[in-house]
Amino acid sequence: MEPVNSTEVSEFFLKGFSGYPALEHLFFPLCSAMYLVTLLGNTGIVVVSVLDARLHTPMYFFLGNLSILDICYTSTFVPLMLVHLLSAQKTISFLGCALQMCLSLSTGSTECLLLAIMAYDRYLAICRPLRYPVLMSHRLCWLLAGAAWVLGLCKSVTETVIAMRLPFCGHRVVSHFICEILAVLKLACGDTSISEVFLLVGAILLLPVPLAFICLSYTLILATTLRVPSAAGRRKAFSTCSAHLAVVMLFYGTVIFMYMKPKSKEAHISDEVFTVLYAVVTPMLNPVIYSLRNKEVKEAARKVWGRIQTSRQSFGPALSISPRIFTPASLLASRFQSCSSQSILQGSSRGIFRKSLFDHVSVLAEIPEWLPEFSG
Numbered sequence: 001m002e003p004v005n006s007t008e009v010s011e012f013f014l015k016g017f018s019g020y021p022a023l024e025h026l027f028f029p030l031c032s033a034m035y036l037v038t039l040l041g042n043t044g045i046v047v048v049s050v051l052d053a054r055l056h057t058p059m060y061f062f063l064g065n066l067s068i069l070d071i072c073y074t075s076t077f078v079p080l081m082l083v084h085l086l087s088a089q090k091t092i093s094f095l096g097c098a099l100q101m102c103l104s105l106s107t108g109s110t111e112c113l114l115l116a117i118m119a120y121d122r123y124l125a126i127c128r129p130l131r132y133p134v135l136m137s138h139r140l141c142w143l144l145a146g147a148a149w150v151l152g153l154c155k156s157v158t159e160t161v162i163a164m165r166l167p168f169c170g171h172r173v174v175s176h177f178i179c180e181i182l183a184v185l186k187l188a189c190g191d192t193s194i195s196e197v198f199l200l201v202g203a204i205l206l207l208p209v210p211l212a213f214i215c216l217s218y219t220l221i222l223a224t225t226l227r228v229p230s231a232a233g234r235r236k237a238f239s240t241c242s243a244h245l246a247v248v249m250l251f252y253g254t255v256i257f258m259y260m261k262p263k264s265k266e267a268h269i270s271d272e273v274f275t276v277l278y279a280v281v282t283p284m285l286n287p288v289i290y291s292l293r294n295k296e297v298k299e300a301a302r303k304v305w306g307r308i309q310t311s312r313q314s315f316g317p318a319l320s321i322s323p324r325i326f327t328p329a330s331l332l333a334s335r336f337q338s339c340s341s342q343s344i345l346q347g348s349s350r351g352i353f354r355k356s357l358f359d360h361v362s363v364l365a366e367i368p369e370w371l372p373e374f375s376g
Contacts, residue, residue, distance in 0.1 A: 055297070098164045104279070112210050120217055166185070
């Protein structure tokens with residue numbers, strides 16, 4: 001067969017679970033429910049983080065970014081996937097495939113970096129509490145979050161352009177339910193070595209390296225909490241850290257399996273199942289593990305909800321909620337700025353800094369809100 005240019009492939013057919021009707025019937029209600037929980041949970045965290053002044057801290061600034069990221073990540077492919085699960089017409093245009101590939105790679109890469117940044121933030125908060133307001137400044141929060149988003153976007157654009165410029169020789173059946181780059185590369189009839197090198201380098205930089213950094217951060221956090229005299233405090237710390245690490249291991253483990261395993265020309269149903277785990281299940285678990293188990297977040301949510309209900313009763317049902325409820329991550333940062341400045345001024349008192357690290361952690365251990373506040 002004579003090769004044709006990739007531009008002659010106007011659309012792709014996403015095979016997905018077509019050969020497994022039972023799985024399609026199972027995945028549709030499950031993925032629909034998980035997507036709904038993801039949207040509601042992460043949107044709720046963003047709203048509460050913006051509206052409650054007590055949550056204008058670095059930890060909730062990064063959690064707000066993670067929530068916005070998870071909403072964007074799942075929304076790049078879950079709605080189309082749900083449509084295809086119920087439809088026999090499972091096609092996507094060439095441009096739509098490239099856009100979906102780019103956005104999913106970008107948000108996935110950014111999440112790898114953001115999880116490592118959040119682990120570093122928790123390390124500073126617990127292991128360096130006296131210097132935390134100075135070390136995790138407003139400017140550093142902006143730089144870390146911005147760098148994660150920009151690097152993820154640049155990496156994904158580069159990989160997508162290289163992959164979609166390859167000749168596909170008329171092949172158009174993608175053995176996946178999304179335009180996943182590895183599945184699309186299997187259709188190429190040209191040399192894919194450059195694309196594979198970029199993917200390998202990116203996988204090494206964004207998977208084992210951040211994962212090792214996260215494990216090191218939580219190891220130091222656990223070592224610090226072992227010095228807490230309260231047995232209840234230690235149990236709460238271990239419970240919180242283990243929950244965080246479980247979600248991290250689920251996300252990184254499945255992505256590493258997908259992108260660092262030996263390449264195969266044959267498509268396996270396990271690839272699609274693992275994609276569901278890291279791209280659908282993990283974004284649903286993030287708000288539950290990182291925030292909704294937190295007493296401080298639940299109290300803030302009740303306070304915000306009570307404020308909304310009071311406003312409706314006072315001004316009638318025609319009252320419209322302020323647009324700032326849907327403010328993006330930039331407003332989270334601006335709200336945090338004033339709180340960060342106040343924390344630095346308050347922490348500059350020499351009387352507070354005279355305590356040793358052990359005494360400081362011991363005092364914090366007696367405060368019930370410490371572990372939820374500093375461990376997520």
